[in-house]
Amino acid sequence: MHDLLNALLLGIVEGLTEFLPVSSTGHLILAGDLLGFNDERGKVFEIVIQTGAMLAIVWEYRARFFRVDYALYRNLFIAFLPAALVGLAFGSLIKAHLFKPVPVAAAFIIGGLIILWVESRRLPVRVESARAMTWRDALMVGIAQCFALIPGTSRSGATIIGGMLFGLSRQAATEFSFFLAVPTLVAAGLYELWKNRALLSKEDVGVFAVGSVASFVCAFIVVRWLIRYVATHDFKPFAWYRIAFGAVVLATAYYGWVDWKP
Numbered sequence: 001m002h003d004l005l006n007a008l009l010l011g012i013v014e015g016l017t018e019f020l021p022v023s024s025t026g027h028l029i030l031a032g033d034l035l036g037f038n039d040e041r042g043k044v045f046e047i048v049i050q051t052g053a054m055l056a057i058v059w060e061y062r063a064r065f066f067r068v069d070y071a072l073y074r075n076l077f078i079a080f081l082p083a084a085l086v087g088l089a090f091g092s093l094i095k096a097h098l099f100k101p102v103p104v105a106a107a108f109i110i111g112g113l114i115i116l117w118v119e120s121r122r123l124p125v126r127v128e129s130a131r132a133m134t135w136r137d138a139l140m141v142g143i144a145q146c147f148a149l150i151p152g153t154s155r156s157g158a159t160i161i162g163g164m165l166f167g168l169s170r171q172a173a174t175e176f177s178f179f180l181a182v183p184t185l186v187a188a189g190l191y192e193l194w195k196n197r198a199l200l201s202k203e204d205v206g207v208f209a210v211g212s213v214a215s216f217v218c219a220f221i222v223v224r225w226l227i228r229y230v231a232t233h234d235f236k237p238f239a240w241y242r243i244a245f246g247a248v249v250l251a252t253a254y255y256g257w258v259d260w261k262p
Contacts, residue, residue, distance in 0.1 A: 003207050006037045011049050011211035015218025018053040019178060019226060021115060021157030021238045022245075026104040029151055030249065033101055033260055041199050043099070047192040048208055052215030054185040057178050060223050065182070071131075072179065078135050079142035079176075080183045086146045087188075099151050101260035102253055107152025108246030115239035118161050126167035130175040133168070140166040141176060145184070152246075155184065161235070174230045178223065 013031050017024040028046040032038040037045070058065055064072070097103070127133055144162025148155035156177050163173030193200070252258040 003037075004210050006035050007045070007049075007207040007211035008214050009035065010037065010046065011052065011214025012218050014046070014049050014211070015053050015056070015215040015220075016222055018050060018215070018219055019057075019156050019181070019222055021111075021154050021160055021235055022242055023104075023108065023111070023152050023154035023157065024050070024053070026108060026152035026154070029099060029104050030101055030260075034258075040196065041204075043095075044192050044196045044199060045204075045208065045211060048189050049211035049215045050185040051189045052212035053219035054182050054189075055212075056216050056219035056223055057181055060220065061178065064179075071133075074135060075133055075138035075176075076179055076183055079138040079145065079180050080187070082139070082142040083145040083149060083184065084187060087149055091149070094149055094151075101249060104152035105246040105249035105253070107150055108242045108249070111153050111157055112239040112242030112246070115157065115161055115235050115242070118164060119234045119236050119239070123164055124167060125169045127172050128169050130172045130179065133172065133176060137163075137166065137168065138176075141168075141173070141180065145180065155181070157235075157238075170230050170234070174226065 010028060010031055013027050014024050017027045025046070029038070032042050032046060098107075127137055141159050141163045144158050144166075145155060146158075147153050147162075148158040159177040159180055160170075160173045163176060164170060168176070249258075249260070253260050
């Protein structure tokens with residue numbers, strides 16, 4: 001029951017944060033640390049429940065995904081490659097040194113400052129919709145996604161803000177970020193499951209199922225809300241949230257109010 005409750009709570013955290021520019025991985029690292037669910041098995045769980053959030057995107061955009069759209073498939077493949085290659089090359093090094101509460105908190109603050117800087121500029125828009133993206137646009141978004149390998153940066157934040165810097169409208173960058181989550185999260189989940197298969201047993205099925213369902217439901221709600229939000233709002237509130245949240249974590253670590261585990 002304790003593991004199931006942890007799975008439910010972490011699934012909710014994942015679903016609420018995966019598609020917002022606030023870093024789901026960063027939140028999961030911090031929440032898992034507080035819940036004591038931060039061992040190797042817990043880390044695999046955190047990756048796998050992202051599949052639930054990904055399925056929310058597939059369901060919301062099922063008409064687009066299951067229609068033969070070679071331009072979309074090409075762009076997703078091109079955008080997926082940079083982070084996949086960098087992750088394979090440096091993933092173990094990143095996990096060894098950066099998957100810890102204090103570096104995550106620092107990344108929260110830095111990411112928030114970058115969002116504020118981007119939102120303060122009047123960026124020219126070349127691409128109004130995700131359908132109008134070229135393979136070069138997809139490649140630039142894919143390069144931006146590489147920064148999301150740093151926990152606390154945010155995959156959604158990196159791809160959306162990066163897309164806006166490269167000339168995509170806010171709506172186009174957000175929508176393509178949604179689409180790019182599908183191959184990225186599927187690949188990450190399958191890779192982690194295979195690499196850590198020795199840690200798992202049939203008793204984990206219930207825990208993974210609870211976390212994935214909670215992630216799916218919450219992500220579906222967030223995706224529908226965010227689509228409406230970006231039509232008339234910017235991302236400054238998320239930036240200030242990131243800065244405040246990161247500052248709280250750093251303060252509690254510095255003063256010893258919370259015993260963040262390395």
